[in-house]
Amino acid sequence: MPSIIIAFPKIEDAMNIKNVLVRNGYEVNATCTTGAQVVTIANELDDGIIICGYRFSDMHYSQLNGYLPKGFEMLLIASANKLEECTYNNIVCLSMPIKMADLISTLQMMYLNIARRRKKEREKPKPRSEEEKAIISKAKLVLMERNNMTEEEAHRYIQKNSMDSGTNMVEMAEMILSLM
Known part of the structure; x- marks a missing residue:
């Protein structure tokens, strides 16, 4: 199962989302308040999903996205006007206020995407010696x-x-x- 890292500048926001996910059967690997914490934890994991806010004390979501290792996807949660600025194709966005059903269905879609990518990697032929x-x-x-x-x-x-x-x-x- 892919790893989940939740990152928001306010730990209360991160804990609220974590509680919703845990109640719905998801395992959350970490909650963070800075981008540096996210990058450090992500580098220790194989792949996963980063659920994060727009801005941290040390970096912007777009900088964080650039630092993430291969295999990680980002779910950006921000206000609608902030999401208009998000032009990255590889970032999934949800606008505030967030509905629990939207969060869960979006997370399921992202899980399926990661599972598809893993399967594709496994099916690649191994290079011959x-x-x-x-x-x-x-x-x-x-x-x-x-x-x-x-x-x-x-x-x-x-x-x-x-x-x-x-x-x-x-x-x-x-x-x-x-x-x-």
Whole structure:
């Protein structure tokens, strides 16, 4: 579950939002009153959501957004006229006075977005090592010499057979090399 950090200049505001979230089943990792505290805590976590106000004693929300590590999203809560100044596409905004239902539904949307991003990261293919690339190249060369294939045909042959057998390309290349 993504981390939640709540940051407002007044600790009472942060605690009020924390209490609402906890009552609705969310776990809040930290409440802060300065941007520096948020950055310090965020750097210790993998990803998450920063729920914050417009201005802190040490920085503006836009500066805080620039300091956040990759994987964090920001939910800015401010008055409607302050939100008009927010032109950042990566910041989700809610205007004051805030409705509990709006806060919860917005948070759910942000959670889904983070879950989608995590899944996409996991599904990215891992880069092959030089050793693995060399094994595949050797198998291609063997296929090209013995079967008069082009490099592209040899690659497709290894790829198709690895998919058909449910093995990865490196394992299929090793099988081809051991057979020939």
